[in-house]
Amino acid sequence: MSALIRNRQIVPNDVTILDDEAAAPQNGNFVVSLARWQKDNAQLRSLSVDVGVRLPNTADLTTIWAELEDRKLIVLDFPGFADGRAYSQARLLRDRYAYKGEILAVGGAVVRDQIQGMQRSGINSFLLRADQDPNVCLTAFDDFASAYQRATDKDMVIPREHRRSNSL
Amino acid sequence: MYRYDQYDQTLVNERVAQYRDQTQRFLAGTLPDDEFRALRLRNGLYIQRFAPMLRVSVPYGMLSSKQVRMLAHIARKYDKGYGHFTTRQNIQYNWPKLEEVPDILADLASVEMHAIQTSGNCIRNVTSDHLAGVAKDELVDPRPYCEITRQWATFHPEFNWLPRKFKIAFSSTTADRAAIRVHDIGIQIVRNDKGELGYQVYVGGGLGRTPIIGPLVREFLPELDLLSYCEAVLRVYNRLGRRDNMYKARIKILVKETGLAKFTEMVEAEWAHIKDGDLKLQPQDLERMKSHFTEFAYDKNAAADTTYADRLREDSAFAAWAKRNLKEHRQPGYSIAFVSLKASGVAPGDITAEQMDAVAELSDQYSFGEIRSTHEQNLVFADVRQQDLYAVWLRLRELGLATPNIGLLTDLICCPGLDFCSLANAGSIGVAQDIFDIFENLDYQHDIGEIKIKMSGCMNGCGHHTVGHIGILGVDKKGEEWYQVTIGGSAENDASLGDRTGPSISRADIAGVVEKIVDVYLENRHSEDESLLKTYRRIGMQPFKERIYNTAPAAEAIA
Incomplete structure (x- = not known):
C-alpha cells in the first residue's frame, strides 16, 4: 500500500486514480488521465466532485493548460527512476501558469532520493512507491537547507541571501 | 580563485551526509542496485574493471595547494598512491573502496571540494581555459562566469534526471583552449559592436559515437542573461531529448533531428518567458563573483x-x-x-x-x-x-615532471583505456608508450612541431580522438585490440572532425602508422609554420592513405 505525503505530512491516502475503463465512483474525488479528461470532458465537469487530471510526462502544457487551469489537483507521472521530464512540467505549472492547486507525483521515481528535488520543482504531494517507508521519506526534505537556484520552493535561496547581505 | 562561503560549505557537508546515508542503505539492502547506481554516479563513483573509480570535480581546473595536498592524502590513504587527471580537468582515483567513499567525500569537503555531478545524466563540471586570468589573448576572465554557472547547475532540481549527460564549457580568448564547440553548450565570451559584454552560444556539439561540431544558436546573448538562457536550453532538452536510446539521447541529436532553426526557435520561445525573471543576473552578482578572481599582488620589479x-x-x-x-x-x-x-x-x-x-x-x-x-x-x-x-x-x-613536450607529439591525450575502464575495447596507455618510444628524440619532436594526438579506448571518446590532429580509436575485432585512425581533427576555433584514413590498424602497427603520418607531413609541408592540420587540409588524405596502407600489410578491412 502506497503512503501519501502532502505538504510534508503523512496523510491517509485519499487519492483515487481511475483506469481509463473504470466507472467513476459514486462519491468522493478521483483522478482521470488527460485523455479521458479530454474525451469525457462535459460529463466529468457535470459531476459534483473534484476531478483531478493525470498528465503523461510528454504532455505539452502550452497546448492543454486552458483545460487544466481550474483543476484543484494535477498528477504528474514519473514512470521510471531516471525519467525526469515531469520535473519541467512541475516548474512550468508553478512558474509559467502560476498554478496554485495541488501537484501530486506518482510513479517509480517517487522515492526517498528524489522527493526533495520534486518539492523544489513545485510538487507538494507524493504518492510514494510501494516499497518506501514514509517516515524515512519525510527526512528527505531536510537533506539540504538551502539551494543555489531560485526554484519554486520557499527554502533559503543562496543568490538571494547574497543580494540581501550585499545591500545591508 | 573562488573560496567557499558558509552556504557553499554547508551544501557540500550536507551532500556528504546524504551520500553516506545512500551508501548505508545500499549496503543494508534497502536501496536497489540500479537506483544506487544512478545516485552514486551523481557522486562520480563508477564500478570499473577492477574496482570502483571515483571522479573528483575540479571546477574549471582551479586547485589550491591545500586541495592538491588533500588529493595526495586521498591517493595514499584510500587508493594506490596516485591519481589520474582527465580531459575534463577533473581527477580520478582508480582503486577506492565503495564503503570508504563517504569518508573520501568528507575529506574533500574539508578543503572545499566534492564529486558532485561528475558523472550521471546531469549537468557536469563546467570547464574553461586553463590559462584564464593570465592569458594574453583573453577578453575578460571567464572564471566568474564559470562559477556562476557551476552554482546554478549544482543540484538544479529540474535538471538532475536528464536524458543524458550535459557538459558546458567557456572560452574568452581568440584561441579556444576549452574546446567549447564539442560541448553540449559552448559559450564564447564576446563584446558586441556597442562594446557590451555577452556571449556567443553554441549548442549541441559533442564527441562520442556521433561527433558533431556545435552550431551557433545565438550570436549575442547579453551578459546578465547567462543563466536564463542556459535554463531555456536545458528545459527544451529535458522535455524533448530522446530517452528511448541512450546513444541518441545527447542534445546534439535533438538539435540535429529537430533542425537548428526549429530548435533555436524553441529555445528562444522558452527564454522569452524567463529572461526577465529570477534568473536574470544583477550587476552586483557579477561584481561579487569577480571579486573572487582578482589579480595577485605581482612583483613590480x-x-x-x-x-x-x-x-x-x-x-x-x-x-x-x-x-x-x-x-x-x-x-x-x-x-x-x-x-x-x-x-x-x-x-x-x-x-x-x-x-x-x-x-x-x-x-x-x-x-x-x-x-x-x-x-x-x-x-x-x-x-x-x-x-x-x-x-x-x-x-x-x-x-619527473619536466618533460619538455607541451604541445608536441608525445603530449598526447588519452583515456584510461582497457587497462582500467570497463567500457574500453582496447588499451590506450600501451599505445601511448609505443609512440613515446618511436619519438623519444625530443629534438626530432621539436622539428615536427605542434601535433595533437588524441586517443580513446572506445567510441565514447573520452580521449577526444575525433578532434585530434591525429586521432586514434580503439576497436574490438574478434577479441583483439585494433585501432581506427583519423587525421585532420581540431578542437580549436577552426574546429573540425578528423577523417578516417581507412581500415583499422593492428596493435603492433599502430605506433608505426603514426610515424608514417608524420613522415608524409614532414615531406609535404611548405615550411615549419605549416602545421599538420594545414598540410592535411591542403594535400588531402590520399598521400597519407598510400603510405599507411601500401606498407602496412597487416591492415585489413572491417566488415
Whole structure:
C-alpha cells in the first residue's frame, strides 16, 4: 500500500486514480488521465466532485493548460527512476501558469532520493512507491537547507541571501 | 580563485551526509542496485574493471595547494598512491573502496571540494581555459562566469534526471583552449559592436559515437542573461531529448533531428518567458563573483631580473624546457609554467601522491599557492616570476615532471583505456608508450612541431580522438585490440572532425602508422609554420592513405 505525503505530512491516502475503463465512483474525488479528461470532458465537469487530471510526462502544457487551469489537483507521472521530464512540467505549472492547486507525483521515481528535488520543482504531494517507508521519506526534505537556484520552493535561496547581505 | 562561503560549505557537508546515508542503505539492502547506481554516479563513483573509480570535480581546473595536498592524502590513504587527471580537468582515483567513499567525500569537503555531478545524466563540471586570468589573448576572465554557472547547475532540481549527460564549457580568448564547440553548450565570451559584454552560444556539439561540431544558436546573448538562457536550453532538452536510446539521447541529436532553426526557435520561445525573471543576473552578482578572481599582488620589479636570461644561455636543458613548457604571461617578468604529466613510462595524466605534494609545495613557494589542471591532462603554475623558473624546473626535473613536450607529439591525450575502464575495447596507455618510444628524440619532436594526438579506448571518446590532429580509436575485432585512425581533427576555433584514413590498424602497427603520418607531413609541408592540420587540409588524405596502407600489410578491412 502506497503512503501519501502532502505538504510534508503523512496523510491517509485519499487519492483515487481511475483506469481509463473504470466507472467513476459514486462519491468522493478521483483522478482521470488527460485523455479521458479530454474525451469525457462535459460529463466529468457535470459531476459534483473534484476531478483531478493525470498528465503523461510528454504532455505539452502550452497546448492543454486552458483545460487544466481550474483543476484543484494535477498528477504528474514519473514512470521510471531516471525519467525526469515531469520535473519541467512541475516548474512550468508553478512558474509559467502560476498554478496554485495541488501537484501530486506518482510513479517509480517517487522515492526517498528524489522527493526533495520534486518539492523544489513545485510538487507538494507524493504518492510514494510501494516499497518506501514514509517516515524515512519525510527526512528527505531536510537533506539540504538551502539551494543555489531560485526554484519554486520557499527554502533559503543562496543568490538571494547574497543580494540581501550585499545591500545591508 | 573562488573560496567557499558558509552556504557553499554547508551544501557540500550536507551532500556528504546524504551520500553516506545512500551508501548505508545500499549496503543494508534497502536501496536497489540500479537506483544506487544512478545516485552514486551523481557522486562520480563508477564500478570499473577492477574496482570502483571515483571522479573528483575540479571546477574549471582551479586547485589550491591545500586541495592538491588533500588529493595526495586521498591517493595514499584510500587508493594506490596516485591519481589520474582527465580531459575534463577533473581527477580520478582508480582503486577506492565503495564503503570508504563517504569518508573520501568528507575529506574533500574539508578543503572545499566534492564529486558532485561528475558523472550521471546531469549537468557536469563546467570547464574553461586553463590559462584564464593570465592569458594574453583573453577578453575578460571567464572564471566568474564559470562559477556562476557551476552554482546554478549544482543540484538544479529540474535538471538532475536528464536524458543524458550535459557538459558546458567557456572560452574568452581568440584561441579556444576549452574546446567549447564539442560541448553540449559552448559559450564564447564576446563584446558586441556597442562594446557590451555577452556571449556567443553554441549548442549541441559533442564527441562520442556521433561527433558533431556545435552550431551557433545565438550570436549575442547579453551578459546578465547567462543563466536564463542556459535554463531555456536545458528545459527544451529535458522535455524533448530522446530517452528511448541512450546513444541518441545527447542534445546534439535533438538539435540535429529537430533542425537548428526549429530548435533555436524553441529555445528562444522558452527564454522569452524567463529572461526577465529570477534568473536574470544583477550587476552586483557579477561584481561579487569577480571579486573572487582578482589579480595577485605581482612583483613590480620582476621584469628587472637578468638571471633568467643567464640560465637560458648557460643550461641548454633548461632552455629546451623553457621553450616548450612556458607560455607568455600578461604581467612583465612572469611566465606560465606547464607541469608535464606526459613522461615516458607513465600513463598520460597520471600523478603520484609524492608528486602532488611536491607540486603543492612548489606552488606555495613560487606561484601564489594555485595550480590548474588542463583538458590536455597537464598541470600549470600560472604565475611564476622568471627569476624563479630555474628553481621550479630543477625541482620538476627531479620529480619527473619536466618533460619538455607541451604541445608536441608525445603530449598526447588519452583515456584510461582497457587497462582500467570497463567500457574500453582496447588499451590506450600501451599505445601511448609505443609512440613515446618511436619519438623519444625530443629534438626530432621539436622539428615536427605542434601535433595533437588524441586517443580513446572506445567510441565514447573520452580521449577526444575525433578532434585530434591525429586521432586514434580503439576497436574490438574478434577479441583483439585494433585501432581506427583519423587525421585532420581540431578542437580549436577552426574546429573540425578528423577523417578516417581507412581500415583499422593492428596493435603492433599502430605506433608505426603514426610515424608514417608524420613522415608524409614532414615531406609535404611548405615550411615549419605549416602545421599538420594545414598540410592535411591542403594535400588531402590520399598521400597519407598510400603510405599507411601500401606498407602496412597487416591492415585489413572491417566488415
